[in-house]
Amino acid sequence: MDSIGIGLIGWGTVGCGVVRVLQENESIISNRLGMPLVIRRVADLDIETPRPVAVPREILTTDAEAVLRDPKIDIVVELIGGLEPARSFILEALESGKHVVTANKALLAQSGNELFEAARRFERTVAFEAAVAGGIPLIKSLREGLAGNRIDTIFGILNGTSNYILTRMTLAALPFSDALREAQQHGFAEADPTLDIEGIDTAHKLAIACAMGFGSRIQLDKVYTEGISRIDPLDVRFAEEFGYHLKLLAIGRQEQGRLEMRVHPTLIPSTHVLASVRGAYNAVHIRGNAAGSIMLYGLGAGMMPTGSAVVSDLIDLARDMFCRAPHRVPPLGFLPERLEWVPVKPMEDIVTRYYFRFSAMDRPGVLSKISGILGNNAISIAAVIQKGREVEGAVPIVMLTHEARERDVKRSLAEIDRLDVVKEPTRLIRIEDHESAEI
Incomplete structure (x- = not known):
């Protein structure tokens, strides 16, 4: 030969x-x-x-x-x-x-x-x-470089288009539509950007990476997927006040014989190394029980x-x-x-922290009504910002929670959104900050 x-x-x-x-x-x-x-x-x-x-x-x-x-x-x-x-x-x-x-x-x-x-x-x-x-050697790292490890976490930014859009929304305070248009003008987004902005492309990649990391057959249909098209610059600014940056994250974990596989907009601490990943770059944090935490960073396309x-x-x-x-x-x-069909944890069983933004009328007792409903569903409030200015006829109330279960959160928000003092559906963004100490 x-x-x-x-x-x-x-x-x-x-x-x-x-x-x-x-x-x-x-x-x-x-x-x-x-x-x-x-x-x-x-x-x-x-x-x-x-x-x-x-x-x-x-x-x-x-x-x-x-x-x-x-x-x-x-x-x-x-x-x-x-x-x-x-x-x-x-x-x-x-x-x-x-x-x-x-x-x-x-x-x-x-x-x-x-x-x-x-x-x-x-x-x-x-x-x-x-x-x-x-161009990031993620596959070879999972398949060969970390072959001696039990992989516990795969956590990162796997779509450059969405990361570019969120970067522009953060740095230039652009609305989503303007940031998307700019991404298309610079060749970072397709004419039809659906696969990228709705998290579908990231879900494809996460399904493959989780199979390799956790010894499972590929289970794309079990990946919870949520995109960035509904992100409001107002939430980006409030997140910054709390010390967080917004990213579209792919999150894969294996705990007690079950997998978590989810893609959604996520708040991470501004001190986390992923928060500094800007533009069309990708970055992936992998934690192995022997190697510890490693980070792979580079251009994810092109x-x-x-x-x-x-x-x-x-x-x-x-x-x-x-x-x-x-x-x-x-x-x-x-x-x-x-390889096995490793069970995947339903999204309603996920436990994490949450960001809520309520659009409420400026009346006495509104905050106590909202917090009461959350408390009745075992959701503990960690921090609150209540702005006096009105946004589209309502006053924004922003809360961060301690860890809560998704099922309880969804039940609470459904009840809160039925209150006559709440004008719009509550904005929810999940928070991941317990990984920050690992890097």
Whole structure:
């Protein structure tokens, strides 16, 4: 074997990044690997639009089957995204005896269990470093670097678009719509940003990371997901008065044999290292029982960071091929037969702290009514801010609670929102601050 043949399906932003990394770092890769990685075919529906990197015209094709059938291709790189036909292409590649590299977190979150089983059946590998956190080596850290640890917590920012929007809402006091528009103008948000701003993209990544960290099969349907589209700059400012920053967090924990998997806007102390992560950057805190707390930080998307992650997978697969050792490391880091359907704690059973903002009429006794209902539901108040100024005809009352159960919180707020002195539904943001002491 004097080279490894690579076939790309998808020649968009990430595909161009892969090509550029392979071209610019060709000698470095050959020195590390002992042989070149050679792009044999590039398939895309559009091969006419100019790209920022060039490949020989004769290797371009609009037919994905030309990649899947080519006997000179050892590894297929799937970069088209979406569920179909990406799933079918990967299954066909595996059946044809080819390894696969993918950056498709949505597909892995939905169908990863099936794809990994197919790879095992055909004695091939599906590699996916680029699927979670872009250029940050999160997958390799969970699968190999921390293999000797029991992972207790995965906690972080996994979506650069949402982090950029919240950064602009914090630093420039922009309303959500203006911050989103700015993100789109700078290329940080898609024309349809739903997957990013509603937390869906983050949920895909968290489902994969939790499976790897906690030895579970992937359970996307059990990830509680809430986005940032309803965040008001008023809440960002009140949070700062209490000493908190607002982030869209992915939170995964394993306690007493059950998992927590949730994505939602979260207040974290302004002293927490994650509070300083700005713009389109990602950062993940992992706590292992042996390694302690570690932090991974970097660009979670983009042509070159994601291309770098894809190429790292190509190098790993090439080494395994050279040693004839497929499945040297299982896809999720655990032996497939040892993976379990680990029970997931329902959201209503989650215990955490809370931020509430009530829009109440300025009348005597309102605060005592609200606090009475909270007390009757075992919710203890930690701090209160009551502003004299009116906002849209009501006075904001802002509270932070001690730890409470989600079920009790939702029951309390439903009762409070029925009061005739409360003008709007209560704003709720969860608080995570017990992790701050770990970093």
